[in-house]
Amino acid sequence: MSKLPAILSRLDADLDASLARLSTWIEIPSIGTDPAYNADTRRAAEWLRADLESLGFEASLRETGGQPVVLAHRRKPGAPHVLFYGHYDVQPVDPLNLWVDDPFKPVVKEIAPGRKVITGRGACDDKGQVMTFVEALRATLAETGDLPVSLTIIVEGEEESGSANLPGFVKANAEELKADLALICDTGMWDRETPAITASLRGMVYQEVTITCADRDLHSGLFGGAAANPIHVLAGIIAQFKDETGRITIPGFYDGVEEPTNSQKADWADLGLTEAEFLGQIGLKHSIGEKGRMLLEQIQSRPTCDVNGIWGGYTGEGTKTVIASKASAKVSFRLVGKQDPHKIAAAFQQFVRERLPDDISAEFIAHGASPAIAVPVDSPALLKAQAALTEEWGRKAITIGSGGSIPVAADFKSLLGMDTLLVGFGLDDDRVHSPNEKYDLSSFHKGQRSWARILQVLGA
Amino acid sequence: MSKLPAILSRLDADLDASLARLSTWIEIPSIGTDPAYNADTRRAAEWLRADLESLGFEASLRETGGQPVVLAHRRKPGAPHVLFYGHYDVQPVDPLNLWVDDPFKPVVKEIAPGRKVITGRGACDDKGQVMTFVEALRATLAETGDLPVSLTIIVEGEEESGSANLPGFVKANAEELKADLALICDTGMWDRETPAITASLRGMVYQEVTITCADRDLHSGLFGGAAANPIHVLAGIIAQFKDETGRITIPGFYDGVEEPTNSQKADWADLGLTEAEFLGQIGLKHSIGEKGRMLLEQIQSRPTCDVNGIWGGYTGEGTKTVIASKASAKVSFRLVGKQDPHKIAAAFQQFVRERLPDDISAEFIAHGASPAIAVPVDSPALLKAQAALTEEWGRKAITIGSGGSIPVAADFKSLLGMDTLLVGFGLDDDRVHSPNEKYDLSSFHKGQRSWARILQVLGA
Numbered sequence: 001m002s003k004l005p006a007i008l009s010r011l012d013a014d015l016d017a018s019l020a021r022l023s024t025w026i027e028i029p030s031i032g033t034d035p036a037y038n039a040d041t042r043r044a045a046e047w048l049r050a051d052l053e054s055l056g057f058e059a060s061l062r063e064t065g066g067q068p069v070v071l072a073h074r075r076k077p078g079a080p081h082v083l084f085y086g087h088y089d090v091q092p093v094d095p096l097n098l099w100v101d102d103p104f105k106p107v108v109k110e111i112a113p114g115r116k117v118i119t120g121r122g123a124c125d126d127k128g129q130v131m132t133f134v135e136a137l138r139a140t141l142a143e144t145g146d147l148p149v150s151l152t153i154i155v156e157g158e159e160e161s162g163s164a165n166l167p168g169f170v171k172a173n174a175e176e177l178k179a180d181l182a183l184i185c186d187t188g189m190w191d192r193e194t195p196a197i198t199a200s201l202r203g204m205v206y207q208e209v210t211i212t213c214a215d216r217d218l219h220s221g222l223f224g225g226a227a228a229n230p231i232h233v234l235a236g237i238i239a240q241f242k243d244e245t246g247r248i249t250i251p252g253f254y255d256g257v258e259e260p261t262n263s264q265k266a267d268w269a270d271l272g273l274t275e276a277e278f279l280g281q282i283g284l285k286h287s288i289g290e291k292g293r294m295l296l297e298q299i300q301s302r303p304t305c306d307v308n309g310i311w312g313g314y315t316g317e318g319t320k321t322v323i324a325s326k327a328s329a330k331v332s333f334r335l336v337g338k339q340d341p342h343k344i345a346a347a348f349q350q351f352v353r354e355r356l357p358d359d360i361s362a363e364f365i366a367h368g369a370s371p372a373i374a375v376p377v378d379s380p381a382l383l384k385a386q387a388a389l390t391e392e393w394g395r396k397a398i399t400i401g402s403g404g405s406i407p408v409a410a411d412f413k414s415l416l417g418m419d420t421l422l423v424g425f426g427l428d429d430d431r432v433h434s435p436n437e438k439y440d441l442s443s444f445h446k447g448q449r450s451w452a453r454i455l456q457v458l459g460a
Numbered sequence: 461m462s463k464l465p466a467i468l469s470r471l472d473a474d475l476d477a478s479l480a481r482l483s484t485w486i487e488i489p490s491i492g493t494d495p496a497y498n499a500d501t502r503r504a505a506e507w508l509r510a511d512l513e514s515l516g517f518e519a520s521l522r523e524t525g526g527q528p529v530v531l532a533h534r535r536k537p538g539a540p541h542v543l544f545y546g547h548y549d550v551q552p553v554d555p556l557n558l559w560v561d562d563p564f565k566p567v568v569k570e571i572a573p574g575r576k577v578i579t580g581r582g583a584c585d586d587k588g589q590v591m592t593f594v595e596a597l598r599a600t601l602a603e604t605g606d607l608p609v610s611l612t613i614i615v616e617g618e619e620e621s622g623s624a625n626l627p628g629f630v631k632a633n634a635e636e637l638k639a640d641l642a643l644i645c646d647t648g649m650w651d652r653e654t655p656a657i658t659a660s661l662r663g664m665v666y667q668e669v670t671i672t673c674a675d676r677d678l679h680s681g682l683f684g685g686a687a688a689n690p691i692h693v694l695a696g697i698i699a700q701f702k703d704e705t706g707r708i709t710i711p712g713f714y715d716g717v718e719e720p721t722n723s724q725k726a727d728w729a730d731l732g733l734t735e736a737e738f739l740g741q742i743g744l745k746h747s748i749g750e751k752g753r754m755l756l757e758q759i760q761s762r763p764t765c766d767v768n769g770i771w772g773g774y775t776g777e778g779t780k781t782v783i784a785s786k787a788s789a790k791v792s793f794r795l796v797g798k799q800d801p802h803k804i805a806a807a808f809q810q811f812v813r814e815r816l817p818d819d820i821s822a823e824f825i826a827h828g829a830s831p832a833i834a835v836p837v838d839s840p841a842l843l844k845a846q847a848a849l850t851e852e853w854g855r856k857a858i859t860i861g862s863g864g865s866i867p868v869a870a871d872f873k874s875l876l877g878m879d880t881l882l883v884g885f886g887l888d889d890d891r892v893h894s895p896n897e898k899y900d901l902s903s904f905h906k907g908q909r910s911w912a913r914i915l916q917v918l919g920a
Binding site for chain 1: 493494495551552554555558620621622648662664666673674675676677678679680681682683684685686687688689691692694695696698699700701702735738739742743744745746747748749750755758759762764766767768769770771772773774775776777778779780781782783784787788789790792794817818819820827828862864865888891892893894895896
C-alpha cells in the first residue's frame with residue numbers, strides 16, 4: 001500500500017518547522033563570491049551537511065580549492081540511482097538600502113490576501129529550493145524509514161560565481177557521482193499555479209574587461225581635448241555590441257543558434273505573453289530584444305548580451321575633473337543551442353581589441369564559459385515527473401525553456417553522460433539576484449509535496 | 461632704495477621654514493567635496509586665517525552655506541588695491557593605493573639630479589601655490605614693516621567642487637571685495653624654466669546623469685534579451701557625444717567659439733609641441749582631439765567633453781548576473797570664447813533625453829556652469845608682472861591660454877568689473893587631481909620670489 005498519503009500529511013503538519021529550518025539556513029550569509037564571507041559560506045555548507053547526516057546520510061564537506069562541496073550518499077542497492085544537485089551560496093545583497101527587511105533575517109509575511117512568502121537572500125535561489133527536496137526526504141524517511149531510490153546529493157558553494165571548481169570536482173570524482181539521472185531544483189514554474197519542467201537552459205560566457213589609456217589619472221583641464229579617455233573608449237565599444245535591430249554584432253556569435261520550428265512558434269503564440277504583461281511588472285513597456293522575434297523567443301531561446309556592471313573615474317559625491325587611466329565592465333552572454341562558449345569568449349576579446357587605438361590596451365578576466373543544454377522531453381523519467389507534478393498542482397505540468405544558465409547540467413551530460421531533470425518552484429517575481437528576494441510558501445510547501453511524489457515514481 | 465634684494469635674501473634663507481609651514485597645511489586633509497572631511501576642511505581654513513592674522517591682517521572665516529571663506533584685509537590708504545584669490549580645499553585622493561607616499565604626510569625628495577619636490581594632495585593645487593604668495597608677504601612685511609599695496613585676500617574651500625557658493629558670496633560682499641585688480645595663483649608655467657601668465661581660461665559645465673530602466677535590479681537570465689539595460693543605454697549615448705573626427709555633436713555646442721587668427725596659429729606652430737612629447741609623459745602617443753587642429757589648439761583654445769566617472773550594476777569582485785535598474789555618469793565640458801554654459805547644460809540634457817526610449821528616464825544633477833574668460837594681454841599690470849617674472853626667471857615670461865577653468869575669474873569680471881592676473885608655478889607633471897601630486901621646490905621658492913617682485917612693481 002502506498003505510503004504517499006502519510007508522507008504528504010506529514011509535510012503538511014511539519015510546514016512551520018520546515019520554515020524554521022529554512023530561516024536558520026538563510027540567516028547564514030553565504031555570499032560565496034565575496035572572500036569576506038568565506039567563513040559564513042563554509043558555515044552554510046556545514047549546516048546542510050549536519051542536517052543530511054541527521055537524516056542518515058553519509059555526508060561530508062569536500063574541498064575544491066574554492067568553496068567546499070557538500071556531498072552526501074544514502075545507498076539502496078538495486079534501486080535506481082539519482083544524483084540531486086543544488087547550491088548553498090547566494091548572490092551579493094547590494095544595494096542594501098533597497099531591502100525592506102534584512103536580507104539575512106528572513107520574515108514570513110502576507111503580500112496579498114492568502115499569499116504568504118518568506119523573505120531573504122537565498123529564500124528562493126537556492127536555499128528554499130534545495131530545502132523543498134530535503135524536506136521531502138525527511139518526511140519520506142520519517143514515515144517509511146527508507147528512500148525509494150539510491151541517492152547522492154551534491155550541493156556546491158560557487159554557483160553564483162560561475163562554478164569555477166565544480167567541473168574539475170565532477171571529473172575527479174566521476175565514479176562516485178555517476179548516477180542514472182540528475183535532479184536539479186534551481187528553476188521556476190510557469191506561473192503561480194502551473195508547474196513546469198525546464199527542458200532547455202541557456203549557457204553563459206562571463207568576461208570582465210579593463211581599458212587602459214594614460215598611465216595615470218589626469219587633470220581634464222590640462223589633458224582634456226587630447227588625451228584618450230577610457231570611459232569614452234569603453235562606452236564606444238559597448239555601443240557596438242548590438243546593432244539597431246537588437247542583433248549582437250560580434251562575428252560568429254550566432255554560429256550554432258537554431259531557428260525555432262513552426263510548432264515552437266505556435267506554442268509561444270498560444271502562451272500569449274505580451275511585452276506589457278511581462279515587462280509591466282518591472283516598470284517597463286517595451287522589449288529591447290531582437291526585432292521580428294516573439295518575446296518568449298527573445299527571453300528563452302535566443303542568446304543575449306548584457307553589461308552587468310561598469311565603473312571608471314570618479315564615482316563619489318560631487319565633482320572631480322579627472323580623466324581616468326582605466327575603465328572596466330563586466331559583460332555576460334547567455335548562450336543557446338550549439339554556441340561554443342570558448343569561441344565566443346575569444347571572439348568577444350578580439351571584438352574589443354580590434355576597436356582599440358594602438359596606444360590603448362585592454363585586459364580581460366574570464367569568469368566562466370558554459371554551453372547551453374537541452375534535455376529530451378520524452379524520457380521516461382521526465383514523463384513520470386510530469387505526471388507527479390500534474391497530480392500535485394491540479395494543472396498540467398508544462399515543459400519550458402529557461403533563459404537562465406545552470407552550467408552543471410552540461411557538465412553532468414559531458415562528463416558523466418547523465419541527463420538532468422530540472423524541476424523548480426521559483427516565480428518570476430521572486431527577485432532572485434535583486435533586493436527583497438522571496439519565496440512563496442505555496443512554492444515551498446507544494447514543492448516539498450511535489451518532490452515526495454517524484455521520489456516515489458522514480459523509485460517505482 | 462629698493463628693499464627688494466633684502467626681501468629676496470630673506471626668502472632664500474627662510475625656504476626650509478616655509479616648507480615646514482606648507483607641510484603643516486597639507487597635513488590637514490581638506491577634501492571639501494566630501495562631507496566626511498568637513499571638520500578637516502574648516503581646520504585648514506582656520507590654519508590659514510591664523511597665519512594671516514599673525515602677519516597683521518584683519519582675518520576671519522566667513523560662512524557661505526558650504527565651506528567657509530578665509531577673508532583677510534590689510535589696507536594701505538592711497539596705494540593700489542589688489543585682491544588675491546586662492547583655495548584651500550583639495551581633490552579627493554582615490555585611488556589611494558596608487559600613492560607612493562601618504563597624500564597627507566608630505567615628503568621632500570629629489571626626483572632627478574638637482575630636482576627636489578614636496579609631495580602630497582594640495583602640494584601644488586592650491587596650497588603650495590597660495591603659500592608662494594603668503595611667503596612673499598611674510599618676507600616683505602619682515603623686511604619693510606609694510607606692503608606696497610592695499611591687499612584683500614580671499615581663499616575659498618569649494619573650488620574643487622565647482623565653487624557653488626562663491627558667486628553669491630562675491631555678490632553679497634561686492635563692496636568689501638572690489639579692488640583695482642585680482643591676482644590668482646592657481647595656474648602653471650610653460651615649462652620648468654619658463655614662467656607664464658595665463659591670459660585665457662576655459663569655462664566649465666559639469667553635469668551628472670542617471671539613466672533608469674526597470675524599477676529594480678533584474679536577473680539577466682530571466683529578463684535578459686527583453687529588458688532594457690541602462691548601462692547599454694548610457695554607453696550608447698556617451699558614444700554619440702563625439703563624431704569620428706573628434707567633434708562634439710551636441711547641437712549648438714560650438715556657438716560662440718572663435719576660430720584662431722593666423723598669428724595665433726603661427727605662435728602655436730613656433731612652440732612646436734608635439735603629440736609624442738606632450739602625451740608621451742603619460743604613456744600615450746596619439747591625440748584623440750579634433751582632426752585638423754594643432755595639439756596646442758586642442759588643449760588650450762577648443763572646447764572639450766570628458767566623462768569623468770561612470771558607474772552602474774555590479775562592480776565588486778567576481779560576478780553577478782544582474783541587469784541594473786540605474787547607471788550614472790559625470791560629464792564635464794570645458795568651454796572657450798563666448799560659449800554660453802547655461803545653453804550648453806540645457807542642450808546636453810536635451811541631447812540625452814532625445815536618445816531615450818519612451819519608458820526609460822534620465823535625471824540630472826547640475827554641478828556648475830561657468831563661462832570662459834580672456835584677460836587683455838596689454839594691460840599695464842600684466843606688462844609689469846611679465847617684466848618682474850622675466851627678471852626672476854631669466855627667461856621671457858610668455859602669455860598662454862589654459863585648458864583649465866577658474867570660474868571665479870569670470871565672476872570677478874562680471875560681478876565686480878575687475879580684471880584678473882593669473883600667475884602660477886604649476887608644472888604639467890605635478891599630477892594635480894591624480895595620485896602622487898607634487899610641487900617642485902624651484903616653483904615654490906622662485907614663486908615666492910616672483911610674487912615679492914610683482915608686489916613691488918604693482919605698488920610702484
